[in-house]
Amino acid sequence: MGIQNAAVLMLALGQNEAAEVLKFLSPSEVEKLGTAMSSLKNVTTEELNEVLQAFKQESSVHTAYGIDSEDYIRDVLTKALGDDKGNNLLNRILVTRDSTGIDSLKWMDGKSVAELIRNEHPQVIATVLVHLEPLHASEVLTELPDSMRSEVVLRMSTMDGVKLLALNELNDVLARLLTGNEAIKGKPIDGVRATASILNFVKSDIETQLMSKLHHFNPTLARQVTDQMFVFDDIVHLEDRDLQKLLRNIPQDSLVIALKGAKNEFRDKIFKNMTTRAADMLREDFDAKGPVRLSDIDHHQKVILQIVRQMADDGRISLLFDKKDYLV
Numbered sequence: 001m002g003i004q005n006a007a008v009l010m011l012a013l014g015q016n017e018a019a020e021v022l023k024f025l026s027p028s029e030v031e032k033l034g035t036a037m038s039s040l041k042n043v044t045t046e047e048l049n050e051v052l053q054a055f056k057q058e059s060s061v062h063t064a065y066g067i068d069s070e071d072y073i074r075d076v077l078t079k080a081l082g083d084d085k086g087n088n089l090l091n092r093i094l095v096t097r098d099s100t101g102i103d104s105l106k107w108m109d110g111k112s113v114a115e116l117i118r119n120e121h122p123q124v125i126a127t128v129l130v131h132l133e134p135l136h137a138s139e140v141l142t143e144l145p146d147s148m149r150s151e152v153v154l155r156m157s158t159m160d161g162v163k164l165l166a167l168n169e170l171n172d173v174l175a176r177l178l179t180g181n182e183a184i185k186g187k188p189i190d191g192v193r194a195t196a197s198i199l200n201f202v203k204s205d206i207e208t209q210l211m212s213k214l215h216h217f218n219p220t221l222a223r224q225v226t227d228q229m230f231v232f233d234d235i236v237h238l239e240d241r242d243l244q245k246l247l248r249n250i251p252q253d254s255l256v257i258a259l260k261g262a263k264n265e266f267r268d269k270i271f272k273n274m275t276t277r278a279a280d281m282l283r284e285d286f287d288a289k290g291p292v293r294l295s296d297i298d299h300h301q302k303v304i305l306q307i308v309r310q311m312a313d314d315g316r317i318s319l320l321f322d323k324k325d326y327l328v
Contacts, residue, residue, distance in 0.1 A: 003036045007037040008043055008047065012048055012051070110136060110139025114140045114143030118143075118144055122152050123155050125148070125152050126155035129141065129194075138200070142206060146209075150210055153199070154217060156191050156198070157221055157224075160190075192221070192228055196227075196229040199211070201305065203298060211225070231305075236266050238319070243270075243273045244274075247273060247274060249311065255282065255300075257292050259282075260286075260289070261294070261298075261301065
């Protein structure tokens with residue numbers, strides 16, 4: 001029903017009922033919904049009635065009582081995301097729904113999670129990271145000792161499933177914080193894709209270091225990870241319609257600084273997908289900005305990549321393209 005309508009509905013429910021609903025949401029969902037709720041102002045009675053009516057209609061149509069919930073979710077996800085993406089996401093959901101302890105980590109900042117697991121076996125750390133959101137996992141990875149990162153990345157990239165033994169070890173290590181379930185079964189995990197998603201959000205120097213070590217160990221595996229990564233330069237390969245949607249969601253200041261590290265061809269593609277007025281304003285801001293530090297360019301490019309990933313996860317844009325088509 002949309003994030004804004006959901007925010008209106010939450011405010012209409014009252015504090016106690018809204019709190020009960022929030023218990024069933026992920027940390028990222030709570031954050032998005034909370035932001036939307038805080039931005040609401042002067043909701044009219046007419047608007048509230050429309051939201052309540054829409055919710056009543058949707059719930060009467062889509063509530064799935066008396067059916068196999070796993071089959072229902074699989075159908076929904078594959079219809080929305082396609083067979084491959086839908087099944088991959090469902091497998092992640094099924095792995096983590098019994099591993100309720102891992103949900104506790106999702107509410108902790110990256111540094112705290114790193115402190116908790118930094119002295120454990122790299123396989124345990126890799127298992128934790130592939131169950132976190134990519135941005136969150138990248139923060140944890142960044143906080144780990146340099147000597148450990150490459151080993152963790154290697155184990156993530158070669159992971160093709162979560163073994164019961166690994167989960168039991170994870171539960172033992174994290175004790176009270178992470179409570180386990182002996183009935184958990186192994187589920188397939190795309191380690192290459194998970195590694196690529198996490199490396200998308202680490203700083204460029206760390207990414208370069210880790211990819212160099214991965215390439216030294218296994219060039220083929222490194223290439224597979226690279227092919228799955230969506231880097232800043234890949235933005236120009238988006239469909240024009242998706243690129244235009246993206247540009248409307250990027251803060252002007254971040255775009256100006258990020259473009260300082262881009263090639264002329266990249267900038268031209270950006271300008272062509274903006275209105276004449278918006279492009280002229282961007283050029284003026286770009287010229288007026290002057291030189292910027294490389295660290296600032298890297299930071300703002302990562303900010304934009306985070307927006308790209310969020311929009312892709314929400315289904316608003318597609319990141320599907322073949323990198324081989326753009327190799328020179």
